Amino acid sequence: MTYIKPKFRHPSLPKNDLGYTKTVYEGSLSTLCAGCGHDSISAAIVQSCYELALEPHRIAKLSGIGCSSKTPAYFLSQSHGFNSVHGRMPSVATGASLANKDLIYFGVSGDGDTASIGMGQFVHVVRRNLNMVYVVMNNGCYGLTKGQDSATADEGSKSKAGSVNLFNAIDLPSLALELGASFVAQSFSGDKAQLIPLIKAAIKHPGFALINVISPCVTFNNNPGSTKAYDYVREHLDATSTVDFIPLQEEISVAYEAGSTKNIELHDGSSLQLNKLATNWNPEDRMSAMTAMQQAKLDGEILTGLIFIEPETTDLHAMIKTSDTPLNTMDESQLCPGSQALEALNEEFR
Amino acid sequence: MEPTQTKDPEYYHKVVDCQYACPAHTPVPEYIRLIAAGKYTEAYMVNWESNVFPGILGRTCDRPCEPACRRGRVEEEPVAICRLKRVAADHKSDVTDLxxxxxxxxxxxxxxxxxxxxxxxxxxxxxxxxxxxxxxxxxxxxxxxxxxxxxxxxxxxxxxxxxxxxxxxxxxxxxxxxxxxxxxxxxxxxxxxxxxxxxxxxKGKDLSDLPGRKEASANVHIGIEWLASVAFEHTNKIGKKVIVLGGGNTAMDCCRTSRRLGGDQVKVVVRSPFSEMRASEWEKEDALHEDIPIIDCHVPQSFVVENGKLMGMNFDKVHAVYDDNGKRKLVSTNEAPVFIEADDVLIAIGQExxxxxxxxxxxxxxxxxxxxxxxxxxxxxxxxxxxxxxxxxxxxxxxxxxxxxxxxxxxxxxxxxNQQSLTERPSPYVNLVSQKMGIHEWSYDSDVVTDNRYIVPQVNKEIALKDRKVEVELGFDGLHGYKEAKRCLNCDVQTVFTENKCIECDACVDICPTACISFTFNEDDENTLRNKLQVPALNLSQDLLISAPLPTQRVMVKDEDVCLHCGLCAERCPTSAWDMQKFFYTTSKAGNQCQ
Incomplete structure (x- = not known):
């Protein structure tokens, strides 16, 4: 019986700039089904944080309820964590960010948690442009309750039991584009080469960053006829481009044909290099991104990669002009200046 | 690179490092598991089939298996394979009927x-x-x-x-x-x-040409002859001051035997540096433990005899110099000869x-x-x-x-x-069986313990030195035998990969504690492939398990080097493309061939 992961690691594991091996970023052993796409996404998160050499205690991971929302237990054991109420992760993230904007907020949600019970929360966190990463582990079904269709299941997709979904799917990236999201990406749990640079860029992005990851449910939604099965997704993938994340002060090493490459400088000086660009698409133009999404839908394809980015963006704190000093580092006299200060404030409005 | 031919039994045999290193190819993990299960008699017989002398080898084997043990690459020390063999011999019941x-x-x-x-x-x-x-x-x-x-x-x-x-x-x-x-x-x-x-x-080697050898002959003995003479009770004492010449295991046996026959100032003097002595590490340790200094880099020069009596020996102090090919030369430091007193000298510098x-x-x-x-x-x-x-x-x-x-x-x-060709050797007996019992259950103990190597208890030194027949090592008791046996990584339970079941979900890559598994595009050159794995596979003595191309045109490459055989890849595999299968291999014995 092994629910225990052996303690031994490869003796020559490489170390990042902080001198940490990937082990430092691991979590406990997953209890999700064997082969669950969510575990691959967890591993991609571990790899991204390791490669970016983030200090684990500078990260807060947040989630709602569901298979997806269990995953924060399986990565970044040494980071802050909050497993919140179903669909209410955005509120908790907003509150946490208001109290301490210096942490990296990493939200994990699922298709049910985001597109059904949490839809109201999701749309508002997008339009408020809260500085966070929002990963949707999207498998098109309610895995925790035995695989009923979720709101992101495609029309016509067949369940394991054989019933066909009658309803239109909620397309989260398109919705986020519509609501003014400043970073929208889509990926596939089985393609870490693409997913990892996207997560790294999302972490570096100074506003709300949505990554919708198609993550097959091996137990309930990996059957023929399902549009979220490993085989189906692999056959219908259409990437906008390949993505390389270039850390600050590092030379771009791979050279591609002129005209097929686009370099996007991120807020902190690092950059994203997009190669082999899809035609008629400009990741910095919202209209072209929305068109590309609609076109892919018409063509029956799943568009993955970076879809839209607005590198210089105004996040929630900038919009509402919060104090530069995080609230949690202020002392009582600053937070609660007393009745005289209140009087003076009230006086201003009289 | 071509897919690995696992149908050739030598591939999986090589993964079982201890068994592969053993000249007799004893199925080591098999008997270690039997010891952990308390089946000492069965463990003994597995050994007996392969190596005929489990009790003897469990005490005296040169242990080529232990430096090969995979555990030694994952942590400090290999499994105490040799002393576990003794556990089986010590605790077995009557095997006459078997x-x-x-x-x-x-x-x-x-x-x-x-x-x-x-x-x-x-x-x-x-x-x-x-x-x-x-x-x-x-x-x-x-x-x-x-x-x-x-x-x-x-x-x-x-x-x-x-x-x-x-x-x-x-x-x-x-x-x-x-x-x-x-x-x-x-x-x-x-x-x-x-x-x-x-x-x-x-025939033990002598130093016939050394000055004084003839004159001193009454008190100079050839190591193996002297040991035989002690064993057959023709010799029962030696002088107080003894020099043992040589750095091999015979020298260690000579000096320790001398300590028991009256030698209270026994010294081992060896030409080579301490680290290059031929004696096994543990035998050197045992000698040092019995207060026997090992004086290295001293080359015998002459026997010093006065009035027909051996007084001691002169040595030339040297240091080791290595040429570009790593070949060693002992060069004199040109200091005055070092005189060491002795009543008796034992020459244990090799045998022919x-x-x-x-x-x-x-x-x-x-x-x-x-x-x-x-x-x-x-x-x-x-x-x-x-x-x-x-x-x-x-x-x-x-x-x-x-x-x-x-x-x-x-x-x-x-x-x-039987008038058959001698060059057509009988094939080994090989078996490969799945160990899967349930989703998280295997028919072997797949958990990996972190215990350090257990030390075999020894008898009190004073008692040991009084009587040459008192066995120094006491052997593990049942509990410590169990604990040491649990350190075995079960390398014979193989990670068997079936390409056409794999859906490339990456679950095995994500779970593997020692980053052995990579899915990547194949290369023509092995070195290029080895270097692009999750952790580069730099131990060239360990093979790569390479699959045929998968649907995404990538291949699965597993570096066998530090695989813990924990079975997590197989446990996390949704399609059983990975399976843990016990590989049993024994060399054929006479009479096994087709006749």
Missing amino acids: MPIIPSEKNGKRIALIGGGPASLTVARDLAPLGYSIDLYDNQNKAGGMMRSQIPSFRLPDSVLDEEVGYVLNMGIETHFNTYVNSLKEITDKKYDAVFIGTGAP NTFPWIERDLGLAFDEYGMPVVDKNTFQSTNEKIFFGGDAALGPKNVITAVAQGHQAAISIDLFC
């Missing part, structure tokens, strides 16, 4: 074995159950060869030796003890169907083969070094009826090598007596 049945009707073939050491006894063990009539000749009054004459009783008690030698002799072997064969022709004249020579390397008793007109060719010309696979000499094994065949090695060669010689003799 011994092969010896046919009362013989097959009409007569075999002579010359020398009663491990090689000959192995040949006897393999051939007697097939109905051969076997005559064994030895110059001592008991069988065992160097195991009896050179390994001191405080490392190997007579009772253990007698028991395991007895299992073989009780197979109806006709013994001729106290019989020194001084003519091979006399033996061949007796019309044996085959003759096996396992006479070891009985000698065959004065073999006539040179028997069609048996010898090479320029005076060694018989012996085929390295069949152990047949240039006289088709005469076979060699053990130290007598290819020069001094160790007990387990002698056993392995004995098995091969027995196969050859059996093939020869």
Whole structure:
């Protein structure tokens, strides 16, 4: 019986700039089904944080309820964590960010948690442009309750039991584009080469960053006829481009044909290099991104990669002009200046 | 790179590092699991089938398995494989009924074995159950060869030796003890169907040319002769001050025996640097523990004799210099000679083969070094009826090598007596069986413990030094045997990969604690492929398991180097593309071939 992961690691594991091996970023052993796409996404998160050499205690991971929302237990054991109420992760993230904007907020949600019970929360966190990463582990079904269709299941997709979904799917990236999201990406749990640079860029992005990851449910939604099965997704993938994340002060090493490459400088000086660009698409133009999404839908394809980015963006704190000093580092006299200060404030409005 | 051919049993055999390193290919993890399960008798018999002397080897083996042990690459120390073997021998119940049945009707073939050491006894063990009539000749009054004459009783008690030698002799072997064969022709004249020579390397090297050697001869002894003389109780004391010359295991046995026979200032003096001595690390440790200093980089210069009495020896101090090829040269430091006092000197600087008793007109060719010309696979000499094994065949090695060669010689003799080709060796017996019992259940203990290597308890030093027959090592008790056995990584439970079941979900890559598994695009060049894995596979002695191309055109590449055989890849695999399958491999013995 092994629910225990052996303690031994490869003796020559490489170390990042902080001198940490990937082990430092691991979590406990997953209890999700064997082969669950969510575990691959967890591993991609571990790899991204390791490669970016983030200090684990500078990260807060947040989630709602569901298979997806269990995953924060399986990565970044040494980071802050909050497993919140179903669909209410955005509120908790907003509150946490208001109290301490210096942490990296990493939200994990699922298709049910985001597109059904949490839809109201999701749309508002997008339009408020809260500085966070929002990963949707999207498998098109309610895995925790035995695989009923979720709101992101495609029309016509067949369940394991054989019933066909009658309803239109909620397309989260398109919705986020519509609501003014400043970073929208889509990926596939089985393609870490693409997913990892996207997560790294999302972490570096100074506003709300949505990554919708198609993550097959091996137990309930990996059957023929399902549009979220490993085989189906692999056959219908259409990437906008390949993505390389270039850390600050590092030379771009791979050279591609002129005209097929686009370099996007991120807020902190690092950059994203997009190669082999899809035609008629400009990741910095919202209209072209929305068109590309609609076109892919018409063509029956799943568009993955970076879809839209607005590198210089105004996040929630900038919009509402919060104090530069995080609230949690202020002392009582600053937070609660007393009745005289209140009087003076009230006086201003009289 | 081409997909790995796992159908060739040697691929998985190589993954079982300990078994692969063992000259007799003892199925080590198999018997370690039996020890953990408390099945000592079964564990003993698994050993006995392969190496004939589990109790003896569990105390004295050179342990080529331990440096090979995968655990030594994952943490500091390998599994104490050798001492676990002893646990099986110490705790087993009566095995007499489990011994092969010896046919009362013989097959009409007569075999002579010359020398009663491990090689000959192995040949006897393999051939007697097939109905051969076997005559064994030895110059001592008991069988065992160097195991009896050179390994001191405080490392190997007579009772253990007698028991395991007895299992073989009780197979109806006709013994001729106290019989020194001084003519091979006399033996061949007796019309044996085959003759096996396992006479070891009985001649200890001397320092005949060293000044004073002759004058000092009353107090200078050849190490192995002196050890034999102690073993057979012809010698029971030695001077207070003893110098032991040499840095091998015989030197360690000599110095420790001297400590027990009255030597209270025993020193080992060796030419080479301490780290390059031939003695096993643990034997050096044991000598140091018994207050025997090891003085390295001292080359013997002369014996100092005054008034006909040995006073000591002069040594030249040297240091090691290495040329570009790493070849060592000992260069004098040109200091004044170092004088070390001694009442007795034991010379343990190596041993040689000698065959004065073999006539040179028997069609048996010898090479320029005076060694018989012996085929390295069949152990047949240039006289088709005469076979060699053990130290007598290819020069001094160790007990387990002698056993392995004995098995091969027995196969050859059996093939020869049945008029079959000796070069067509019988295939090994191989089996590969899934260990899956349930989603998280395997029929082996897959959890990996982090315990450090357990130390074998020893008897109190004062007691040990008083009597040369008191065994120093006490062996593990049942509990510590269990705990040490649990350190085994079960390398024989193989990670078997089936390409056409894989859906490339990455679950195995994500879970593997030691980052062994990568999915990547194939390369033509092995080195390029090795360097692009999750963690570059830089241990070239360890193979890569490479799959055929998968649907995404990538291949699965597993670096076998530090795989813990924990089974998590198979547990997390949704399609059972990974499975943990127990690989059982034993070399064939005589009589296993198709006839």
